[in-house]
Amino acid sequence: MSVVLPGCLSAPLALVNECPWLSTFLLLVGALTFTRFAIKTVLVFAQTFILPGKNLKQFAAKKGSWAVITGASDGIGREFALQLARKGFNILLVARNNVMLTAVAEEIASKCSPSVETKIQLIDFSKKDEAAYEGLKSTMAELDIGILINCVGKSHTMPTYFVEIPTQDIEDIVAININATMRVTSLVLPGMIQRKRGLILNLGSFAGSIPSPMLAPYSATKSFVSTFSSALQEEVKSHNIIVHHLNTYFVVSKMSNIRRASLFVPLPADYVRAALSKISLSCGAAHTNRPGTLTPYWSHAVLDYLIHVVGIKSLFIGYTHGLHKSIRKRALRKLERESKKQ
Ligand SMILES: NC(=O)c1ccc[n+]([C@@H]2O[C@H](COP(=O)([O-])OP(=O)(O)OC[C@H]3O[C@@H](n4cnc5c(N)ncnc54)[C@H](OP(=O)(O)O)[C@@H]3O)[C@@H](O)[C@H]2O)c1
Numbered sequence: 001m002s003v004v005l006p007g008c009l010s011a012p013l014a015l016v017n018e019c020p021w022l023s024t025f026l027l028l029v030g031a032l033t034f035t036r037f038a039i040k041t042v043l044v045f046a047q048t049f050i051l052p053g054k055n056l057k058q059f060a061a062k063k064g065s066w067a068v069i070t071g072a073s074d075g076i077g078r079e080f081a082l083q084l085a086r087k088g089f090n091i092l093l094v095a096r097n098n099v100m101l102t103a104v105a106e107e108i109a110s111k112c113s114p115s116v117e118t119k120i121q122l123i124d125f126s127k128k129d130e131a132a133y134e135g136l137k138s139t140m141a142e143l144d145i146g147i148l149i150n151c152v153g154k155s156h157t158m159p160t161y162f163v164e165i166p167t168q169d170i171e172d173i174v175a176i177n178i179n180a181t182m183r184v185t186s187l188v189l190p191g192m193i194q195r196k197r198g199l200i201l202n203l204g205s206f207a208g209s210i211p212s213p214m215l216a217p218y219s220a221t222k223s224f225v226s227t228f229s230s231a232l233q234e235e236v237k238s239h240n241i242i243v244h245h246l247n248t249y250f251v252v253s254k255m256s257n258i259r260r261a262s263l264f265v266p267l268p269a270d271y272v273r274a275a276l277s278k279i280s281l282s283c284g285a286a287h288t289n290r291p292g293t294l295t296p297y298w299s300h301a302v303l304d305y306l307i308h309v310v311g312i313k314s315l316f317i318g319y320t321h322g323l324h325k326s327i328r329k330r331a332l333r334k335l336e337r338e339s340k341k342q
Helices: 007-018 020-050 075-086 098-113 130-141 168-194 215-238 268-276 297-309 313-341
Strands: 064-069 090-095 118-122 145-150 198-203 242-245
Touching: 007 020, 020 297, 064 075, 064 168, 075 090, 075 098, 075 145, 075 242, 075 268, 090 098, 090 130, 098 118, 130 168, 145 168, 168 198, 168 215, 168 242, 198 215, 215 242, 297 313
Parallel strands: 064 090, 064 145, 090 118, 145 198, 198 242
Antiparallel strands: none
16 A cells, blocks of 8 residues: 655655665654653652652751741741751741741740740831841841741732732832842851851742733742742852752642642642752753752642643743633622622
């Protein structure tokens, strides 16, 4: 039986038949591409499900070392504080709400070793207040800081088109997500360089790699976190300091407005446990060349992998836009119902 090839294929195939070196070359390229893909896929799954990350003892846990956590009063930051305290780090809790920070400090005192110390530093990062940064600097001056978690973050109360976002919200998002991350890092880094050890985790979001319509400022600031972390990681690795951009999909919290955990939305406790167990790996980010990025939670890692295998960014941007339109509709309907009740 003879197969009739379309005209567009017959010419290239004739060329391949006539030049054996061309078919060998094409075969080699195909084999290399497949091998590269297979190795990266194995890396993603091995790092996510099997390989352990660096032991946190190397950052001097139980030896008087401190972990500084911004946004420590609630959600993911609060959970980092509790889990790092359990691992033997002293904890400097940073946020605005004294009552909530005190509750976290009390929980640490009741659940962790009595040798674990806590301190509280009140600061409103949206204010870009130099005196407040000086206060934070002097609190940290005496501390041997092994870990910094830049967790503080602000998003939009609901998806909103950029033209309708109040200027103050845009300024707050930049001050909190960008300025605070850089300023606190610059306060902590000299000590880490001097001691030749340190871990810096910067909370990022999938919105940083998939531009998110109707959350444009938030999405762009999280893209900053990714780029900043990669550049800094390269600068400080010779000082034995690890910098990670923690690439995060949804987590149950006040910010995400999701109250129940599900397959793709872990509780903060599960998310933080995954992050702390995968230091120095990439997990879901191992498939693409994103130095410093770690997608630690297993279902987020699989999603990250699939998004990059599909690779059509515009598809995901369009999907996110549709999703945000419907989230906004629902949020507005909820507001309307609540205003009618009053
Ligand atoms: N939850 C998610 O689905 C998700 C997904 C991707 C990335 N992330 C990122 O993860 C990080 C933590 O988010 P989360 O969900 O845990 O949020 P959250 O539960 O709302 O907690 C935010 C924390 O930041 C503090 N904070 C907010 N504004 C502040 C300000 N102006 N100055 C000082 N502290 C301030 C809050 O404390 P006070 O109110 O006491 O100040 C609180 O401790 C953020 O960077 C976020 O972008 C979260």
